Amino acid sequence: MSHHHDHQHDHAHHPAGAIRLSNLTLTYHRHPVVHHVSGSFAQGELTAIVGPNGAGKSTLLKAMMGLMKPNHGRVERHGLAPREIAYLPQQAAIDRDFPLSVQDAVLLGDWRNSGWFGRISRSARQRADAALERVGMAGFGGRPVDELSAGQFQRVLFARLLLQDAQLILLDEPFTALDAKTTADLLAVIAGWRREGRTVVAVLHDYEQVRSHFPQTLLLAKECIAWGPTTEVLTPANLARANGMPQNWDDDAPVCHRDDTGAPTTPPAHDHTLHSH
Numbered sequence: 001m002s003h004h005h006d007h008q009h010d011h012a013h014h015p016a017g018a019i020r021l022s023n024l025t026l027t028y029h030r031h032p033v034v035h036h037v038s039g040s041f042a043q044g045e046l047t048a049i050v051g052p053n054g055a056g057k058s059t060l061l062k063a064m065m066g067l068m069k070p071n072h073g074r075v076e077r078h079g080l081a082p083r084e085i086a087y088l089p090q091q092a093a094i095d096r097d098f099p100l101s102v103q104d105a106v107l108l109g110d111w112r113n114s115g116w117f118g119r120i121s122r123s124a125r126q127r128a129d130a131a132l133e134r135v136g137m138a139g140f141g142g143r144p145v146d147e148l149s150a151g152q153f154q155r156v157l158f159a160r161l162l163l164q165d166a167q168l169i170l171l172d173e174p175f176t177a178l179d180a181k182t183t184a185d186l187l188a189v190i191a192g193w194r195r196e197g198r199t200v201v202a203v204l205h206d207y208e209q210v211r212s213h214f215p216q217t218l219l220l221a222k223e224c225i226a227w228g229p230t231t232e233v234l235t236p237a238n239l240a241r242a243n244g245m246p247q248n249w250d251d252d253a254p255v256c257h258r259d260d261t262g263a264p265t266t267p268p269a270h271d272h273t274l275h276s277h
C-alpha cells in the first residue's frame with residue numbers, strides 16, 4: 001500500500017470532512033433498511049460502500065446528506081456545514097430534460113459563491129471551463145445538456161462537483177453505464193480529490209474497481225457486515241454473509257430487540273407485547 005497518510009490531518013477532535021454514524025437506523029414505512037450502523041468514514045480517504053441490491057446503500061447516502069431523518073441514532077457531521085457536502089445521486093434520478101447549457105450546468109456547482117440567481121462572475125466561468133477541461137469536456141460549454149451522451153453528462157456532473165469544492169463528496173453508483181475510458185478518467189478525478197485531502201464516499205458494485213482504487217470499504221447489507229481496510233472487508237466470508245441478506249420484503253419481520261448501543265440483545269423468551277393471549 002502506498003503512503004496515503006502522507007498528508008497530516010492535525011484537527012484534534014472534529015476534523016473537517018469527518019462524518020460518523022452512531023447506531024444509525026433508517027426506515028421506510030417503519031421497515032428498517034439501514035439497521036444499527038455505527039462507524040466513522042476515514043477523513044481525507046476514499047471509502048466504497050458495497051452490498052447487494054436493496055442493502056440500503058443509497059438510503060445511507062441520503063441520510064448522510066441530510067435528506068432523510070434517522071429513526072434511531074445519528075449522523076454526526078463534525079465540522080462540516082451542509083454546504084461542504086456534495087452529493088451526486090444515481091444518474092437515473094437526475095432529470096436533465098430542461099434547456100441548460102453545459103457551462104450553466106457546471107456553474108450550478110458554484111451556487112454558494114454566486115447564489116442561485118446571482119451574477120456569474122468571469123472567474124466562475126473560467127473555473128467552469130477549467131473543470132470541463134479536467135473531465136475531458138473542453139469545448140462543450142455551449143452545448144445543451146439534453147444532447148449529451150450518458151457518459152458525457154456524468155463528466156459534466158463531475159465538473160460541477162469540482163466547482164462545488166466540497167470537503168465531503170458522496171457519489172451514488174457514479175460509473176454505472178459508463179465505458180472504461182470515462183470510468184478511468186473520472187476515477188482519476190476522484191484520486192485528485194484524495195490528494196487534496198477531501199473525503200469521498202462512493203456506492204459501487206465492481207469489487208475489482210473497489211480493490212484497486214478505494215482503500216476503505218463499508219460492506220452493508222442492511223446491517224454493517226464489515227467496515228475498514230478494503231482487503232480486510234472484501235473477503236469471501238464477508239461477501240457470503242452480505243449476499244445472504246434476505247431479499248424479500250418481510251412484512252412479518254420480528255420486532256427489533258436491540259438496545260441503544262447497537263449491541264444485539266437476547267429477545268425475551270415470552271414477549272407479551274408481541275403475542276396476544
Ligand SMILES: Nc1ncnc2c1ncn2[C@@H]1O[C@H](COP(=O)(O)OP(=O)(O)OP(=O)(O)O)[C@@H](O)[C@H]1O
Binds near residue numbers: 052056
Ligand atoms: N422511497 C422509498 N420508499 C420506500 N422504500 C424505499 C424507498 N427507497 C428505497 N426503498 C427500499 O429501501 C431498501 C433499500 O434501498 P436502497 O435504494 O437504499 O438500496 P441500495 O443498496 O442502494 O440498492 P441498489 O444496489 O439496488 O441501488 C429497498 O428495500 C428499497 O425497496
